[in-house]
Amino acid sequence: MLRRQLNLWILLTVLTGLFVWLIASTGLWEATLRFLFPQESQVLHPRASLLVLVWEHVKLVILSSSLTVLVGVPLGIWVTRPSGRNFLPIVYYLTSFGQTFPPVAVLALAVPMIGFGVIPTVIALFLYGLLPVVRNTIAGLRAVSQDVLDAAYGMGMSRWQALIRVEMPLAARVILAGIHISVIINIGTAMIGAVIGAGGLGSPIIAGLVQDNLAYIIEGAVPAAMLAVLADRLLANLERLFAYSAEKAR
């Protein structure tokens, strides 16, 4: 088991290294895109190098996803405690609303208030990704059986100890699955950041759409897809780390 896990992490590291090398190889991109689109005068977006664009994108995702986790998980925990149980329906409703509300609309509302740039984008992404995290935190904690909770309290654990030692470890996989979904959504949605000057892989795509330059679009879309695959693997590996019982013993 351990060996298998180690192999998966090694594979992920190799893939990440490969990815970084690939996006840093500007010459390779330029040559390939020129070959595919000989009619275009320019095939790489002039705003910034691909490496910078990817880094901007990753930054948006990391910022917004961290915020989502830091707010979403405690929120999910709180509404499953006796003190917050009454707020469960309203929290559920509000987070669902956050997801039905298109991020572009959030941007439209945020810009007049906060202005352009990274912050409104991060807020929009944060709200948009909140639902899966909150929903899975609630589901994961609720799935912990009453017997197990009875045993925890019966052994003399405090509420806090029961949460940390029993409930969270048991809910971890489901919560991580929620974070997983949220991050993947964010990688795609972070494209819109370009609209209000937050940069990222959305920049070449939007420029490509405006200037009718397919090469630009590919320059943005292909690294974004690769990024999504890498993030997906990373989170799957993390989830596997929290597998317990027989799966772990094997």
Add this chain to the structure above:
Amino acid sequence: MIRLVKVSKSYGDTIAVRQLSLVVNQGEVCVLIGPSGCGKTTTLRMVNRLIEPTAGRIFINGKEISRVKPEQLRRSIGYAIQSVGLFPHMTVADNIAVVPELLHWAKSRVAHRIDELLRLVGLDPLEYASKYPNQLSGGEAQRIGVARALAANPPILLMDEPFGAVDPLTREKLQAQFLRIQQELKKTVLLVTHDLDEAIRLADRIAIMASGRLVQHATPEEILSRPTNKFVHDFVGTDRALKRLSRIGVASFIRPTHSVKLSTPMKEVASVCERCHWVWVVDDDGKFTGWLDRTSLPAANSVRQAMVVGDRDEITITKNATLREALSRMLGQGFNSIPVVDEEGRLIGEVSLGDVEAATAKMEP
């Protein structure tokens, strides 16, 4: 010592426990029994404050428990819950270690304790310590549940149907183990069961409950011989006499018996058989091997040829057995008496049907 004084618990209109007063003395096993929904679990859980009573007071060693912090109280009371409730993400060892760790025991002491407890409940530490709960059978899980309850060596144990989910054979083994452990550790135990035979076997006193009330609280002998009302009478059933036999050990009913060895010469065998129709046969170490009927003597020229070989496990009993077990062996084998052997299988005497009948007759109606 656990003392409940007029304790009641109601959930809205449902009254789970009514005006219950009960004392469990130091080192005593009190078994709570009664029909499903009569309030057994509720009573148990009020003792460790998982449920707060609506009225009444509960004392442990003279101290009112509502004055003790629940977490602190619970760490001094072992609790085996009705549905076992092992933590699925922890190994068997980690499950057992929960309370010692809450009490900040040193690591080496915890490790030592885990080993000790697994042995106590009859599971090999090497094999079981690192298993996860979903790799255990129901009976093994229940044993771990009991070990976990015992972990910090609490003076008081609450056990909710601790042997409920296992087959009769395993249950009997677990009960024997429990009695052995209890003899050694002398805990104050409040145990819930549905099974009257289990109650009779394990209890110093039985508390019979019906719809939230305590109906009778007395020794098993007393409950079987003097049911306080029709409910208890019906509850203990029509085979009360038989059940009472299971409270009586065979030890004082063992009589010396005739036996011959495999190597005994035929002439001697014949003289032994002058006085009786048949004799038990033992090997040269004195271990039970079968029996020999006088009628088969003339045709044979050695004990081995004449005897009937018997399965020691099926026929013999030990001196720890009860009269009920002795009787069931006699009926099963169609014998008028049953051989008693020691731990090594050596014949030490026999118990006769006549003695069992006499014991039954002597019991009060």
